[in-house]
Amino acid sequence: MPTRLSSPDSRPTLTLHFEQREISARQGDSVASALLAAGIKSFRTTPVSAAPRGPYCMMGVCFDCLLVVDGVPNQQGCQVQVRDGMRIERQLGAAEITP
Amino acid sequence: MSAEGQKLGLAIIGAGPAGLSAAVEAASHGVPCRLFDEQGAPGGQIYRALESTPLRERSLLGADYWRGGELIESLRQGIEAGLIDYRPEHTLWQLNRERELGTLSRGRAALTQASQVIVASGAQERPFPVPGWTLPGVMGAGAAQVLLKSSGVALDQPLVLAGSGPLLLLVAAQYLRAGVPVAALLDTSPKDALRRAAPYLATALGAPDYLLKGIKLIRELRRHGVNIVRGVEALRAEGDGQLERVGFKRQGQWQEINAKTLLLHQGVVPNVQLSRALSCRHRWREDQLCWVPELDPWGESDAQDIFFAGDGGGIVGAEASKLQGRLSALQVAARLGAITAARRDEIARPLRRALARELRIRPFLDALYRPNEAWRRPSDETLVCRCEEIDAGQIRAAVRAGCSGPNQLKAFLRCGMGPCQGRMCGLTVAELIGETQGRPTAEVGYYRLRSPIKPITLGQLAELEIPEPRAAKTEVD
Amino acid sequence: MATHDIAVIGGGLVGAAIAFGLTRQGLGVAVFDEGDIAYRASRGNFGLVWVQGKGLNHPNYIEWSLRSSERWSSLAAELHALTDIDVELRQPGGVYICADQQEFEQRRALLERLRTQSGGRFEFKMLDHQALAERVPAIGPEVAGASWSDHDGHANPLYLLRALHLGLGRQGGRYLSGAKVVRVSRDGDGYRIERADGETHHAARVVLAAGLGNVQLAPQLGLHAPLKPNRGEVIITERVAPLLDIPTHNLRQTGDGTLQLGDSHEDAGFDDGTRVEVLKAIVRRNLRLFPRLASVRMVRAWGALRVMPPDGLPIYQASRSHPGAFIACCHSGVTLAAMHAGPLADWIAGGPVPDQIASMSAERFDAHTTVVA
Numbered sequence: 001m002p003t004r005l006s007s008p009d010s011r012p013t014l015t016l017h018f019e020q021r022e023i024s025a026r027q028g029d030s031v032a033s034a035l036l037a038a039g040i041k042s043f044r045t046t047p048v049s050a051a052p053r054g055p056y057c058m059m060g061v062c063f064d065c066l067l068v069v070d071g072v073p074n075q076q077g078c079q080v081q082v083r084d085g086m087r088i089e090r091q092l093g094a095a096e097i098t099p
Numbered sequence: 100m101s102a103e104g105q106k107l108g109l110a111i112i113g114a115g116p117a118g119l120s121a122a123v124e125a126a127s128h129g130v131p132c133r134l135f136d137e138q139g140a141p142g143g144q145i146y147r148a149l150e151s152t153p154l155r156e157r158s159l160l161g162a163d164y165w166r167g168g169e170l171i172e173s174l175r176q177g178i179e180a181g182l183i184d185y186r187p188e189h190t191l192w193q194l195n196r197e198r199e200l201g202t203l204s205r206g207r208a209a210l211t212q213a214s215q216v217i218v219a220s221g222a223q224e225r226p227f228p229v230p231g232w233t234l235p236g237v238m239g240a241g242a243a244q245v246l247l248k249s250s251g252v253a254l255d256q257p258l259v260l261a262g263s264g265p266l267l268l269l270v271a272a273q274y275l276r277a278g279v280p281v282a283a284l285l286d287t288s289p290k291d292a293l294r295r296a297a298p299y300l301a302t303a304l305g306a307p308d309y310l311l312k313g314i315k316l317i318r319e320l321r322r323h324g325v326n327i328v329r330g331v332e333a334l335r336a337e338g339d340g341q342l343e344r345v346g347f348k349r350q351g352q353w354q355e356i357n358a359k360t361l362l363l364h365q366g367v368v369p370n371v372q373l374s375r376a377l378s379c380r381h382r383w384r385e386d387q388l389c390w391v392p393e394l395d396p397w398g399e400s401d402a403q404d405i406f407f408a409g410d411g412g413g414i415v416g417a418e419a420s421k422l423q424g425r426l427s428a429l430q431v432a433a434r435l436g437a438i439t440a441a442r443r444d445e446i447a448r449p450l451r452r453a454l455a456r457e458l459r460i461r462p463f464l465d466a467l468y469r470p471n472e473a474w475r476r477p478s479d480e481t482l483v484c485r486c487e488e489i490d491a492g493q494i495r496a497a498v499r500a501g502c503s504g505p506n507q508l509k510a511f512l513r514c515g516m517g518p519c520q521g522r523m524c525g526l527t528v529a530e531l532i533g534e535t536q537g538r539p540t541a542e543v544g545y546y547r548l549r550s551p552i553k554p555i556t557l558g559q560l561a562e563l564e565i566p567e568p569r570a571a572k573t574e575v576d
Numbered sequence: 577m578a579t580h581d582i583a584v585i586g587g588g589l590v591g592a593a594i595a596f597g598l599t600r601q602g603l604g605v606a607v608f609d610e611g612d613i614a615y616r617a618s619r620g621n622f623g624l625v626w627v628q629g630k631g632l633n634h635p636n637y638i639e640w641s642l643r644s645s646e647r648w649s650s651l652a653a654e655l656h657a658l659t660d661i662d663v664e665l666r667q668p669g670g671v672y673i674c675a676d677q678q679e680f681e682q683r684r685a686l687l688e689r690l691r692t693q694s695g696g697r698f699e700f701k702m703l704d705h706q707a708l709a710e711r712v713p714a715i716g717p718e719v720a721g722a723s724w725s726d727h728d729g730h731a732n733p734l735y736l737l738r739a740l741h742l743g744l745g746r747q748g749g750r751y752l753s754g755a756k757v758v759r760v761s762r763d764g765d766g767y768r769i770e771r772a773d774g775e776t777h778h779a780a781r782v783v784l785a786a787g788l789g790n791v792q793l794a795p796q797l798g799l800h801a802p803l804k805p806n807r808g809e810v811i812i813t814e815r816v817a818p819l820l821d822i823p824t825h826n827l828r829q830t831g832d833g834t835l836q837l838g839d840s841h842e843d844a845g846f847d848d849g850t851r852v853e854v855l856k857a858i859v860r861r862n863l864r865l866f867p868r869l870a871s872v873r874m875v876r877a878w879g880a881l882r883v884m885p886p887d888g889l890p891i892y893q894a895s896r897s898h899p900g901a902f903i904a905c906c907h908s909g910v911t912l913a914a915m916h917a918g919p920l921a922d923w924i925a926g927g928p929v930p931d932q933i934a935s936m937s938a939e940r941f942d943a944h945t946t947v948v949a
Binding site for chain 3: 563
Binding site for chain 1: 137148151153154188223224233235237242246252253277279340485486487488518519523
C-alpha cells in the first residue's frame with residue numbers, strides 16, 4: 001500500500017465517496033493524490049481501446065488521471081482539490097453527455 | 100465592464116521561481132502585476148505546496164526546496180502592498196499576440212488584455228516511452244515528487260526508479276530519507292556519459308555547488324544500499340491491468356523485478372504550448388534535445404511584449420529561472436516608464452553575471468544526462484501517443500508512406516490530437532520522423548498548436564465576456 | 577529529369593481525388609504536394625457529403641453534387657478494398673436545423689426552389705420539432721424544426737485524404753511531398769514543372785489542383801483562378817459517447833466520438849488563426865440547438881481557408897492556349913470527391929466532358945483566360 005508519511009499531519013481530514021467506498025483525504029490533497037493514497041491506481045479506461053490508465057504526470061500535462069467528479073466527466077484528477085463529500089467515479093471510456 | 104475586462108499593465112503566467120521573481124522584481128519598482136497560476140498555492144513544481152506540505156522535517160525535502168520560502172514570503176508582501184494581484188487556480192487556455200489572456204477559474208472563463216506579458220510556465224518531464232509505460236503504477240519521477248510535497252504520500256512498494264538525471268536521484272533520496280525502501284534504480288545513462296561530459300567539467304567547476312550536490316546524492320543512495328543497476332539498455336513495464344513487473348535488459352540479457360510502482364525520468368524539457376500557440380520562432384537545441392522559443396537578452400520573444408522566463412525558454416534550473424524572471428521584469432518596468440533604461444541596465448548587470456555563473460553547470464549536465472537515441476526513438480511496439488494510442492511502428496510506417504511532418508501525421512493517424520494536445524508525444528514524434536526520413540530533428544519541426552491550450556467547455560466559452568469593441572466581422576450560419 | 581504522363585499540382589482532396597481517378601486508368605501520375613506547413617483546406621475540412629441548400633440558380637451544380645453523393649458509396653468501397661482504410665462514410669440523411677419559425681419557413685422556400693430547379697431530382701422534407709426530436713433526440717426545446725435530405729451524409733476527410741494518397745500509390749501513381757511547385761511552362765509537347773527546391777519534372781499533361789495556390793499558377797497556363805480565401809473556424813471537442821448519428825450542416829459527431837462544430841464564413845485574408853468572438857458565436861448557436869453540449873470540453877479549434885470562387889461554384893476548365901492543361905478548384909473537396917475521382921478524371925484522361933461542368937469554366941467571370949503570363 002502507499003504510505004502517508006506525515007505524522008502528525010495537522011491538515012483536516014475529509015471524506016470522499018469513490019464508487020462504493022468511502023475514502024479519507026486531507027485538506028490540500030488533489031483528488032488524484034487522495035485516490036492514490038487510498039491505493040487506487042486505475043482511474044479510467046481509454047475511449048480508444050478500453051485500456052486502464054492512471055495518473056502519470058500529476059501536473060496537468062498527461063490527461064491520464066481523468067475522473068467523473070460530482071457527475072462532471074473528464075476532470076483532471078490531479079488539478080482538482082478535494083472537498084468534503086465529493087463523489088468520484090472512474091471515467092470509463094468517452095464521456096456520457098446527459099441532458 | 101467587469102474588472103477582468105480592464106486592460107492590465109503586466110500579466111505574469113506561472114507562480115514558480117521565474118514568475119514569482121518577476122512579480123517581486125516588478126513590485127519593487129512600483130509596477131503592479133496580475134499573477135495567474137494553475138495551482139492553488141505558489142511555488143510552481145519545485146517549491147510546490149511549500150506553505151502547506153505535511154513534510155515539515157526540513158532534511159527530508161532538502162535545503163533547495165525550503166530555499167523557496169524567501170520568494171514566497173516576498174510574494175505575500177507584494178500582495179499585502181497591493182502590487183501583486185495573485186490569482187491561484189486560474190488555468191490559462193489562450194494567449195494570443197494581442198496579449199489577450201483567456202483564463203478559467205471556478206468554472207468561469209474570462210478574457211483579459213495586458214500590455215506586457217511574462218510567461219513562466221516552466222518545464223515538463225521529457226517523454227519516456229517504453230513498452231508498458233501506460234500501465235497504472237508507472238509514473239514520472241516528477242509526479243512522485245509532487246505527491247510527496249503536496250500530500251506527503253509515498254507510492255506503493257516495491258518501487259523501482261528508472262532513467263537518468265538529477266531529479267531521479269533526488270526522488271530516490273527523498274524516499275529513502277522518509278524511510279521508504281527503493282527496490283532498484285535502473286540507470287539508463289549511456290556508458291560513455293562521463294566521457295562525453297568531461298570537456299565541460301572545468302566550466303562546471305565554476306558553478307555553485309551543483310557538482311558537489313550530485314556526488315552527495317549518489318553517496319546517499321549507496322549508503323542506503325540501493326541496488327543501482329548501471330548500463331541498462333532497454334526497459335519494459337508489465338502487468339495485468341496494472342504494473343506487476345519491470346523488465347530491463349543489461350549486457351543483452353533481460354531480467355525482471357517485481358514492482359508496484361515504476362518511476363520514469365529522463366530529464367525535463369520546456370513547456371512550449373504557449374510559445375507554439377503564439378507561433379513564436381523556435382529553434383532546436385541539440386545540446387538539450389528540445390525546442391525553445393527564440394528570445395532576446397531580456398527574454399522577449401518575437402511576439403512583441405511577450406516574454407518567456409525560466410525553463411520555458413530552455414532548461415536552466417530554479418536559481419537561473421529566478422534571475423531570468425527578474426531580468427524580464429526589469430525590461431517591462433523600463434518599458435512601462437517605471438525606471439529609466441540606465442537604471443534597468445545598472446540593476447541588470449550583477450544579475451547577468453550571476454546568471455552566467457549559474458549556467459556554467461548546464462553544458463556538463465546536458466552532456467552527462469543526455470538520453471541516448473534508443474530512449475528517445477522507441478521500438479515499434481511502444482505507444483508514443485498515449486491519448487490516441489498510436490505506436491512507434493505506425494508512425495514510422497506513415498512516414499515511409501510519404502507523411503512529411505508532424506502536422507500531416509496528425510491528419511494521417513490522429514497522433515497528437517487527443518486531450519494532452521501533443522504534450523506527451525510531440526518530441527518523440529519529431530525524433531521518429533527525423534529518424535525515418537534521415538534528416539535532423541531540427542528540420543522536422545513540431546506540431547502547430549492553437550488555442551485552447553487547455554480544454555474549456557462549450558458552456559464556459561458561450562458565457563465568456565468579450566470586452567467591446569470587438570465587433571465580429573463574421574457570419575455564422 | 578523525371579517524366580510523367582500527368583502532373584497533378586496539389587495533393588489535397590481535389591488533387592488527390594483526380595489523381596486517384598487518373599491512376600485507375602493506368603496513367604503515370606505524379607502528385608506534387610507542399611510540405612508539412614501549408615494552408616491545407618483539406619485538413620480543416622468539415623467532412624460533410626452534402627447536397628441540400630447548394631446550387632440555387634445553378635441546376636448543373638445541384639446535379640453535380642447529387643451525382644457525387646450517389647457515387648460516394650462505391651468510391652468508399654473501392655478505397656476500402658484497395659487500401660483497407662474505412663473512410664467512415666455514413667449517409668443516413670442530414671439535417672439543417674432551424675432555430676425559429678422564420679428560419680424554418682425561409683429554409684422551406686429555398687429548398688422548394690432547389691427542388692424545382694433540379695427538375696425534382698433534389699428531394700427533401702421539412703421536419704417539425706416533434707418529428708426532428710424523434711430522429712435527433714439531443715435537440716433543445718426551442719428549436720423550430722429542420723430540413724431533412726436523404727442525399728446528405730458525412731465522412732472522415734482525413735481518412736479520405738489518406739486513402740486517396742495510399743490508393744493512388746497502389747495504382748502506380750507517385751505522391752511527392754515537400755514538392756511545392758513555383759512555375760509551370762511549355763516544354764516541347766508537354767510541360768516543365770519547377771519546384772521550389774529547384775528540382776524539375778516533365779509531364780505531357782498538367783492539372784492545377786493547388787487550392788489557393790492556383791491563383792499564381794493558373795495564368796502561367798492561360799487559365800484564370802479568381803479565388804479568395806474564405807475562413808471557416810472549426811471547433812473540435814473531446815470524445816463523447818454516441819450522441820448524434822445524423823450530421824447537421826454545422827455539427828457532426830465523427831466515428832471516434834469527437835464533435836465538430838462549425839462553421840463561420842469570414843474574409844480574413846490568409847490568416848488561418850481563430851478569433852475568440854467567432855468561436856463563441858459558433859458555440860452559442862450550437863448550444864441553442866443542442867443545450868446539453870454545454871458540459872462538453874473543446875480541445876482544439878482552427879481556422880481553415882476555403883478555396884472560394886466569387887460565386888461559390890467550382891471552376892473546371894481545360895486551357896484553350898495550353899493543350900493538356902487543366903484546372904480544378906472548389907471548396908467541396910469531400911462532397912465532390914466521387915465526381916473528381918470519376919467523371920472529372922475521366923475527362924482529363926481524354927474522355928467526354930461531363931454535361932454538368934460545361935457551365936463551370938472560369939470564363940463565366942468574363943476573364944482574359946487566353947492571356948499567357
